[in-house]
Amino acid sequence: MIEEILLRLGGFALVVGLPLAFWRRLKRDVAELDDEVADMRSVPLVRLVDITSDDVVRVVGRVAPEDALVTSPLSGQRCVAYEIALFLYGDHLPLVTGGDATAFYLEDAGVRALVLPPYPIVVLSDRVNRVSGPDELPAAFQEWLEEAHASDDWRREKKLRCVERRIDPGDLIALVGLCSREIDADGAGGGYRDAPSRLVFETAEGAPLSLSDDKSLLSPAAGAPDGKSVGG
Numbered sequence: 001m002i003e004e005i006l007l008r009l010g011g012f013a014l015v016v017g018l019p020l021a022f023w024r025r026l027k028r029d030v031a032e033l034d035d036e037v038a039d040m041r042s043v044p045l046v047r048l049v050d051i052t053s054d055d056v057v058r059v060v061g062r063v064a065p066e067d068a069l070v071t072s073p074l075s076g077q078r079c080v081a082y083e084i085a086l087f088l089y090g091d092h093l094p095l096v097t098g099g100d101a102t103a104f105y106l107e108d109a110g111v112r113a114l115v116l117p118p119y120p121i122v123v124l125s126d127r128v129n130r131v132s133g134p135d136e137l138p139a140a141f142q143e144w145l146e147e148a149h150a151s152d153d154w155r156r157e158k159k160l161r162c163v164e165r166r167i168d169p170g171d172l173i174a175l176v177g178l179c180s181r182e183i184d185a186d187g188a189g190g191g192y193r194d195a196p197s198r199l200v201f202e203t204a205e206g207a208p209l210s211l212s213d214d215k216s217l218l219s220p221a222a223g224a225p226d227g228k229s230v231g232g
Contacts, residue, residue: 036123037214040176048111051199054180056207060218061108063171066115070100073144074164075128080104081119081211082166086145089131089159096149104167106175106201113179113199120208121176128164137162167211174217177201177209 043058051057069078081101085094101117134155137145141162145154154160167173184198203209 033123036121036210037212037216040123040174040210040212040214040217043176048106048108048113048199051179051181054178056176056178058174058176058217059106059108059113059179060172060174061106061113063167063169063173064105064107064112065169066103066105068102069169070102072164072166073140074138074162075166076138076140077127077166077168079166079168081117081122082164083122083124084141084144085163086149086154087161087163088154088157089161094163095154096145098144098148104169106173111199113201115175115209116200116202118203118209119211120203121210122165123210123212123214124165124167125213126163127166128162131159131161133158134160167213171213172218174212174214175201175209178204178207 040058043056045058045060048059048061051059063080065080069080070082071078072082072084074082074084080103081099083097083099085097087094101119103114103116105112106115134142134157137160146152179199179201181197182200184196201209
């Protein structure tokens with residue numbers, strides 16, 4: 001089973017560096033995004049409570065913070081992950097892109113799994129998509145652009161388009177990736193045999209973590225076991 005699923009995910013490029021990952025994701029066209037969602041949908045959907053061995057699975061759950069949140073310089077929102085991009089008005093390729101992410105928990109029916117960055121494959125809906133002049137951009141975003149972009153040519157443009165995609169605490173998302181059970185060093189317990197364990201998702205060679213808020217992956221019709229809703 002795991003070999004078959006890894007083969008399905010073979011079309012995903014494993015990108016470890018966050019800046020490059022954000023650049024590649026924000027350059028994708030609609031067809032590529034649809035293909036990535038279809039690939040995620042092809043992986044069996046399971047409940048966290050039913051995971052008993054290491055395997056590539058698809059799960060749906062609510063996002064809960066694990067560590068300090070990151071803050072988007074565009075919206076000022078605190079979140080577990082964000083992508084931002086600045087476009088020249090009318091262009092389809094971004095002038096500058098970036099983002100940040102932190103670890104978080106995915107929760108479903110009282111069971112939680114730790115999700116560790118990086119997240120090479122992300123298909124998210126826009127939270128911000130607006131057109132404005134350079135001087136109308138948020139001050140924090142302008143400061144970020146000065147640090148992230150070697151040129152200030154964007155300041156000479158009359159119109160710019162800003163895009164932000166992010167994952168907030170409480171969001172319902174789908175996740176595809178390799179899940180393993182590890183000893184929970186922070187949990188209470190005695191010896192090794194009775195030490196508590198936890199589920200962990202993280203990118204592995206040939207199996208990049210894939211996250212999405214696409215509605216077709218979140219509904220019971222998307223393949224919930226026994227027709228039950230998940231992530232509620």
